[in-house]
Amino acid sequence: MTAPLDEGLPRPQIDTRLAAELAGDLFGISGHVQELGSQQDRNFLIQAAEGRRHLLKISNPASTRAEVEAQNAVMAAVRHAGQEEALPGLRAPRVLPSPAGREIERVTLGGREHLVRLLDFLDGEPLIGFPHAGPGTLAGLGALAGRLSLALDGLEHPGLERRLQWDLRRAPEVIDSLARFVRDEDRRERVLRAARNAAHRLEGLTAELPQQAVHGDLTDDNVVAVRRESGEPELAGIIDFGDAMRSWRIAELVMVCTTALHREPERPLAVLPAVTGFHRHRALLEAEAEALWPLLVLRGAVLVVSGEQQLAVDPGNDYAAEAIEREWDVFTSAESLDAAVAGSALRTALGLGRTPVQTVLAGSTPDAAPGASDGTSLLPEDVTGRVVDLSWESRQLRDGEWLEPGPSGADPEPTAVERRRIDEVLGAGEVAVLRYGEPRLTRAGVPGTGAPENTALFAELHSAAELQVRSPFAGTLHATARGMMLRADDDSAALLMQGLIPGDEQPAQSVRVQAGEPVGTSGALRLWHLTATALAGAEPDGSGLPEPRAFVRAAELDGWATIFADPAPFIGAHVLPASRRARRIDPAEDLARREAAFDALQGHYYQAPPQIERGWREFLIDTDGRHYLDMVNNVAAVGHGHPRLAAAAADQWRMLNTNSRFHYRVVAEFSERLLSLMPPGFDTVLLVNSGTEAVDLALRLGQAFTGRPDVMCVHESYHGWSIGADAVSTSLSDNPLADETRPDWVHPVSAPNAYRGRYRGPGAGPQYAAEAEAELARLAAAGRPVGTYIAEPRNGNAGAIPTPPGYLERIYAAVRAQGGIVIADEVQVGCGRLGEVFWGFQEHGVVPDIVTVAKALGNGHPLGAVITRKEIAQALTRQGAFFSSAAGSPVSCRIGLEVLDIIEEEGLQANAATVGERLRAGVQALAGRHRLIGAVHGRGLYQGIELVRDRETLEPAVEETRALCARMLELGVIVQPTGDRQNVLKVKPPMCLSPASADYFIGALDRVLTELGG
């Protein structure tokens, strides 16, 4: 394209009528014609009568034949590569010859010659139409760009040698000449300044950047995708080769990165998966990794100046008008991250060697930070320090106090909680140290849609008395708007000190200081350590230094550390020993250890799970301090980290822990307490350690009492893992072989599911009962009368499915009429979770013979119970004693009692009712907008959200449920699928769930369902 830059390129003046004529005259096709967007060409979709779809492309008259031929050659190369390798998206349209056998036709319009082509129309829609492009999609896009780059390597064509304003090699010149189209003066200045800095960073690198043919505009506008079953995009092809040219090879990746930036402008490092995806196919050179960020800034700048210019010359171009805000997002996002920070983060992600600064940070030579070579400390040698630990492992922060509202993440001023901890250290006469690089719980906040910006880029020292501060190195001290700046003579480091009171003798101007020389006093010193990299771009007077940031995301610390490093070496080991510096945990390392020592049999949630090391109420907290909303942990009924439970357990451990053959009061107290929660008739408790044990023991009791081995249970249920409990567990998702391996004494009947089972609707209960009664009769007639019936009062494993009215009372009566007994497994649903009732069987007005309880009863401590009548328990006495070493121990009983007290005193059953209703109503309302929500089962804080593809056929939305759970984690919500079809979201959070958390869940669910198009 040879047009001078400042002219702009209005699209050819062609309407759909003329396009239809051209399609007929030149290519002999006809059909419905619809215009598609383009920056500079005209594109028309032609739907031919036979259902075939074509793209009629009329190039801008500025395009030469050689250029259009080159585009065809590039498309051919992509198609060829796509035939060799089945990489998603590695496809390009075919060019269809005209009846005259030409791939390129010509037409003269308005006195100018236009080149016209007819292309295949690739199935799918531009990726831009998918609201969410997660890390997987971005990695796929990066991989596609890498593979495309390989495919085009070596492709030479004269039409690729173009003077395009999109050619990054020309970016500075383009920006300079088009900046005047940016009307807003501030914005214009920002663009020019950022472009100058980026160009400066590229100096010395550009000669090392390889050049080749590139597509030149591989963004989510120009990659088409089809919707997978899950609603996620699957890359399907590359379109619009109008910017194909010879340029830097890395330009292909730069374009891909813009997709991440405009989608998540607030998180520029969202580009990382795209970069690593590219790198896997097309390894980046060192120079390319260094150049990537400055080029991204330049690309953003070119986009905005060109977009503004395009709007100026072609005001009716809706496509350009719509794109301009996205373009500003790209620019603003790229510009918001320091290029050195970005470069370092990229190097880390790519596994390239560390920069010298990163090596120091990695701790290989902990005290050899630049500028600190003589080891002089800021503080006198007789001062001792104590760390105020604000990390996930802090024992100084207790009971969720870190969630007290405080200043925003950008403000380094101590929060009220931080202040209290600082004061405690001061009270002990020591210097309080707040650490650099520590993801603070106090800055994390409740779940949010991204990782919190909570990792400190500064350190802070507080003392009760004013302390003398000395210069740790020889340099210059001067006052800046941000605080006193001490800059090393050799520019290897600088310390920005807030809270330093210069001595009287210190003039306002810069002064030279020697290592160890006093520079002032302070009672509270906030320190940023600026590295040599940070200083490299700054003037001697300090202008041009990066703004001191207070908090960043933990995952981005490595990058930031190249600018703001740990000031610990200047603070000195007598105040902050190396062993007490903040350290980050790599979840992948501990996961590998787990996987080596554990078998896959004991699985874990998520492929790359966050490392959860702490909990509070309904939140689970990872090692970066991020809080996740825990929607699955019905075991932690009273919430995570409950201080009363911790205190009760600790107290009892100090007093006594032994087995129940000894005589101590709490075992009686706890057993009485359980009985007090039951209807009349129950008089006996047997304490065990888990739900499995409770079920196993209950089955033995049933068999011993009735003298009959045969047990009836229902399909799609789970009752535990022991041989007995597993035998009555029919759930195929827990045990796919259950149907084949079931012992002959187990007789499952249909799961009474009125939503999708054999019988549906209001009359389903009696129908299921009749079926079960018939089976009872058949078994009795066959000489195998059922002794025990076991079921949950509400099928938990299947997704909180209500047992339809008219079922339980009939089956209980029928079993008893035959001399059998019934077990209600309350392991999931018991203990108040259902809200209005404490036990699930109370929903049906029935009373079982045996009740099994666990999970919530110990809030995670191994504790279960079987509650029954003496006559039933005594039946087992004939087979010997029942004893389980830890069951009913003093510690277990204390914990059980405390849990029951907390449920009562904190009104958790009532909370389950009200917040549960809020949740149910909220999700139910979403069902009006999201076709995927088939039903909201459950009650209180025990619910199941069933996702279906079709509300008539009830086809389970399995893939969608999987994708939804993965995306919810990104948004800070832990929720999992359940049921034999894995299409029901199990919603059973701690019973202390707050209304705000319920609303957050509903909001996140709404967002993800929208993204998945469901």
Ligand SMILES: Cc1ncc(COP(=O)(O)O)c(C=O)c1O
């Ligand atoms: C209904 C039901 N019964 C019994 C059990 C087994 O309990 P535990 O895991 O404590 O052995 C479970 C566990 O999920 C359950 O859901």
